[in-house]
C-alpha cells in the first residue's frame with residue numbers, strides 16, 4: 001500500500017498574505033482549532049519576527065492547539081530564528097521553518113548576496129535552529145527558478161546541518177507538472193542523504209497549476225504538501241488543501257497514498273475561513289464551491305436522480321456538506337440548537353451560544369423554516385473573537401423618491417441606550433452615518449456585499465462589510481431576513497472590532 005502524505009497548512013501564514021486579509025489573535029486561534037479538528041499534520045501559525053501581533057498569535061496557538069505540529073517561519077538569520085523559537089516554544093510539537101532564496105534573480109536583486117553567502121546563511125540558520133528544536137524545515141525560496149547544481153549544494157548543506165524536512169517551493173507559480181516532478185526527482189537522486197529527510201513542495205497558483213504541480217511532485221517522491229484552505233494566499237494563491245486532499249482520496253486507486261485529514265471537516269473549515277477573512281469562495285470552485293454538488297441543468301439532474309454516480313465522483317457527505325433539510329424550528333430547544341452546531345463543528349462559549357440562540361429564536365418568529373445553512377451563518381456571526389461592545393437595539397428608516405433617506409438607529413452599550421439620526425446617499429449609507437455618530441468613528445467602507453444564504457423570498461440575507469481604519473482592515477458580518485438589518489449588524493460588527501483593537505492597543509502601550 002501507499003505512503004503517508006503530510007499536510008502542512010499555511011493558511012495562517014502564506015494565506016494571511018492575501019490582499020485584504022486580516023485576522024485578530026482570537027480569530028487565528030479559531031482557525032487553528034478548526035485545522036486541528038481537520039487533522040492536518042503541521043500548522044504554520046505565522047511569521048513571528050514580522051510583528052508583535054503575529055508573535056502573540058503563534059504563541060497562543062502553540063499553547064492551545066496540541067494535536068498538530070506548530071511551525072513558525074524565520075528568514076535565515078539568528079534574530080528571525082530567535083523570534084520563531086519564542087513563538088513555538090510551548091508547542092507540543094514545535095517546528096522552526098527557515099528559508100532563503102536560491103534563484104539568481106532573488107539572490108542578486110532582493111538579498112544582494114553571493115551564492116556562497118546564501119549557502120553559508122542556510123547552513124548556519126538550520127544549525128542554529130536545531131539548538132532549540134528537533135524539527136527543522138528548510139526552504140529554498142524560488143527553487144523552481146534556481147540553478148540545479150547550486151540547489152543540490154544548498155540542500156546537502158541544510159540536511160547535514162540537521163534539517164529534517166526540505167522544501168522546494170515554486171514561489172512564483174512558474175513550473176509545469178512535468179518539469180516540477182523532474183526537479184523533485186533529480187534533487188532526490190543527487191542530494192546525498194536525501195532519504196533521511198521528508199521532501200516537501202509549496203506551489204503557487206499563478207498559472208492555475210498549483211494543485212497539479214503538487215500532485216506531480218508527490219508521484220516523484222515528495223511526501224509533504226504545503227497548502228491553504230480555499231487556496232488563499234499571495235497573488236493567485238497557494239495549492240488548495242481541499243482539492244489536494246480530495247484528489248488523493250477520490251483517486252487513491254491512482255495515487256495510492258494517504259493523508260490523515262478528516263474529509264468530513266473540509267466544508268466546515270472552508271466556510272469558517274471564508275467567514276473570518278471575508279474572502280468568498282467562487283461558486284464553481286472545485287470541492288467547496290456552492291455549485292460543486294449542484295445539478296441544476298435538466299439532463300444532469302435527471303441522471304443524478306436516477307443514480308447519483310452518473311455525475312457525482314464524490315458525495316457531499318464525504319466533505320461534510322450538511323443535508324439542507326429543515327432541522328429546527330420555533331419549538332426547538334437550546335440543547336437541540338447546540339447539538340446541531342456541534343455536529344457541524346461549531347463550538348461556541350456559553351455566552352456566545354446564548355446570543356446565537358436568541359438570534360435563532362428571533363429568526364423563527366420571522367420565518368417558519370430554518371435551514372442548517374442559515375443556522376450556521378447565524379452562528380458564524382458569534383464566533384470567538386467577535387466583540388459585542390455595541391449591539392443593535394432597533395432602527396427606523398424612511399426612504400422616498402423625493403427626499404434623501406433618513407435613518408434612526410438605537411444601539412445598546414452595556415445598559416445604556418444611544419439613539420442618533422442621519423441622512424445618506426442611500427438607506428444603508430444613512431444607517432452607517434447614524435452608527436458613526438453614536439460610536440464616534442468614521443471608518444471608510446472598503447467593500448460591501450450581500451447574498452442570500454438559501455433560496456426563497458424569506459431567505460436569510462448575509463451582509464459582509466470591510467471597513468478601513470488607519471492601516472487596519474476590519475471585516476464584519478451580519479445575518480437577518482431583512483437586508484437592511486443584516487447590513488447594520490455587519491457594519492456594527494466591524495466597528496466593534498475597531499473599538500476592540502484600539503482598546504487592545506491602548507492596554508499594550510499604557511497598561
Ligand SMILES: [Zn+2]
Pocket residue numbers: 014171202204238
Ligand atoms: Zn508561498
